[in-house]
Amino acid sequence: MSSDKSFAKLPGFRDFVPADLALRTRIFDAWRRVCGRYGFMEYDGPPLEPLGLYVEKSGPEIVKQLYTFADKGGREVALRPEMTPTLARILAERSRGMAKPIRWFSIPQLFRYERSQRGRLREHFQLNADIVGEAGIGADAEVAAVAIDGVRALGLGEEDFVARVNDRRLVNAVLDELGVAEGRRAACLAVIDKAGRAGPAKTRAGLEALRIGDAATGALSDLVADGSWERLRDRFRSSHAVLAAMQPLAEHREILEAMGLGGYLRFDFTVVRGLAYYTGIVFELFDRAGEMRAICGGGRYDRLLELVGGEPLPAVGFGMGDVVLGELLRDRGIAPGAGAQCDDYVIWVEPEQRSLGMHLARGLRREGRAVLYGLKTLGVGKQLRGANRLGAARVLIIGPDEAASGTVTVRCLASGRQETTTLKALLGGRGSEAGANPAERRSTVPGSTEVGGR
RNA sequence: GUGGGCGUAGCUCAGUCGGUUAGAGCGCCGGAUUGUGGUUCCGGAGGUCGCCGGUUCGAAUCCGGUCGCCCACCCCA
Numbered sequence: 278m279s280s281d282k283s284f285a286k287l288p289g290f291r292d293f294v295p296a297d298l299a300l301r302t303r304i305f306d307a308w309r310r311v312c313g314r315y316g317f318m319e320y321d322g323p324p325l326e327p328l329g330l331y332v333e334k335s336g337p338e339i340v341k342q343l344y345t346f347a348d349k350g351g352r353e354v355a356l357r358p359e360m361t362p363t364l365a366r367i368l369a370e371r372s373r374g375m376a377k378p379i380r381w382f383s384i385p386q387l388f389r390y391e392r393s394q395r396g397r398l399r400e401h402f403q404l405n406a407d408i409v410g411e412a413g414i415g416a417d418a419e420v421a422a423v424a425i426d427g428v429r430a431l432g433l434g435e436e437d438f439v440a441r442v443n444d445r446r447l448v449n450a451v452l453d454e455l456g457v458a459e460g461r462r463a464a465c466l467a468v469i470d471k472a473g474r475a476g477p478a479k480t481r482a483g484l485e486a487l488r489i490g491d492a493a494t495g496a497l498s499d500l501v502a503d504g505s506w507e508r509l510r511d512r513f514r515s516s517h518a519v520l521a522a523m524q525p526l527a528e529h530r531e532i533l534e535a536m537g538l539g540g541y542l543r544f545d546f547t548v549v550r551g552l553a554y555y556t557g558i559v560f561e562l563f564d565r566a567g568e569m570r571a572i573c574g575g576g577r578y579d580r581l582l583e584l585v586g587g588e589p590l591p592a593v594g595f596g597m598g599d600v601v602l603g604e605l606l607r608d609r610g611i612a613p614g615a616g617a618q619c620d621d622y623v624i625w626v627e628p629e630q631r632s633l634g635m636h637l638a639r640g641l642r643r644e645g646r647a648v649l650y651g652l653k654t655l656g657v658g659k660q661l662r663g664a665n666r667l668g669a670a671r672v673l674i675i676g677p678d679e680a681a682s683g684t685v686t687v688r689c690l691a692s693g694r695q696e697t698t699t700l701k702a703l704l705g706g707r708g709s710e711a712g713a714n715p716a717e718r719r720s721t722v723p724g725s726t727e728v729g730g731r
Numbered sequence: 732g733u734g735g736g737c738g739u740a741g742c743u744c745a746g747u748c749g750g751u752u753a754g755a756g757c758g759c760c761g762g763a764u765u766g767u768g769g770u771u772c773c774g775g776a777g778g779u780c781g782c783c784g785g786u787u788c789g790a791a792u793c794c795g796g797u798c799g800c801c802c803a804c805c806c807c808a
Contacts (some may be wrong), residue, residue, distance in 0.1 A: 285798090285799085288798090288799065288800085331808095341732090342806075342807085342808090357808095358808055359808035360808085361808075362808095387808070389806095389807090389808075391732090391805090391806075391807090392732080392801090392804075392805095394800095394801075395801070395802080397807085403808080470762070540737075550807090554752040571807090574807085574808085596808065598808095624766090624767090626765095626766055627766095656765055656766085656767095657762075657765085657766045657767055657768095658764055658765090658766085658767060658768070659764090659768095660767090660768090661766095661767050661768040661769090662767095662768050663768085663770080665769055666768090666769090672767085672768085674767080676766055677766095678766090682738090686766090686767095688767075688768090690768070690769085693767095693769095694770085695767085
């Protein structure tokens, strides 16, 4: 419900109640797991940066979309809208002594000041994984594999998402071949980039408005409508430059196919990415079923570190947000449940047995089990109800009889069966039928898929 | 920033030719059940109808403004 009380949370910002945080945590865990398998190390930086860091790279226009203010020392600062400039700054200061290539990742919270909409808020978390110091295609493929596996680790597969791949150099070669003037390049890329959403007619109109000539307009319209690899090769079979520019993507695909990830790849001439700093292969991960929402985007940016004042190092990386991904998982019904962990629920029949119950709970918790019980005196029926609601695997009942004989009645909620065990046996680690091994149960994350497990 | 749609209970929503104390389902709490849960039955709590103002004898309902959410545009990190 909305409210205009000044305490209400800011538009586009989120509260994370346990169910929401559980989903976020699952996403983060999957990302960290995958990055770790690829040998990436985690880093972080300040959420607040000098405004100039972003103006430098993206121009003054971007300031309108940032959270900016002057701090008490009069410095113009901004909440970070992306991580790459921070990474570039960090490396500019200290990359000289570091072994290359550098494989780093981070999961920063990022901010942007613009009207929020589905999948796009004013605040989000984004996995950033980058390889710095390696210009070879192997790094491009490696980073794409991390992105794909980062989504797969959450239980999505080939039927759920696709990686659309292109190369800036290839697009430039095509524009060259078609004789598009240098001054029209940027505008031309913008039209191509929008082609997927705008449709063929609008795209053609957009191209015509650029006055790049009928031949070029026609050729680009064709490519946008059917930009398949084969068509591109046929169309430019006589252009040495274009054919040469297709080589890196061919090698890129070859590597990923060998990794078993070829099924995710789709060449797409309309993927150029808005950012000016991309210089080579670019890619985006898209949801197949939905409105083809972008899950992730990235590519090669070989000049960026230089621009921020570092040594000239080639780099390639991507950013993947938690918002669209979280929505996808919810849509697919593979988001985690909201319930608390409860391995054992301890019930005492009379207040006199509470101390014994506490002793038992203490011992079980020491073994790593999640143990709950009623915090006030209630009937056994009520307590069982509480245990059921919490999804307890076992219920441990201590009444006068058990107390007198040093035993515990162990009830399995799922089967309804119960048996009597000695207190000593329970605390000795020998459990009964249900939930006897909580550590094992907890490590099995529903919906998770191991890399290469498909 | 522009245009459109929508704001009623914790959730999903009924309810408008303006008319007593604003409803349902689910959820929540209590009871039926003082040593045995899930099902069932009974009961209860919970809403300044987003907010402010206007019209009216009377507004959830009509009008204006405002805030928020959603969609499209813009932009994409």
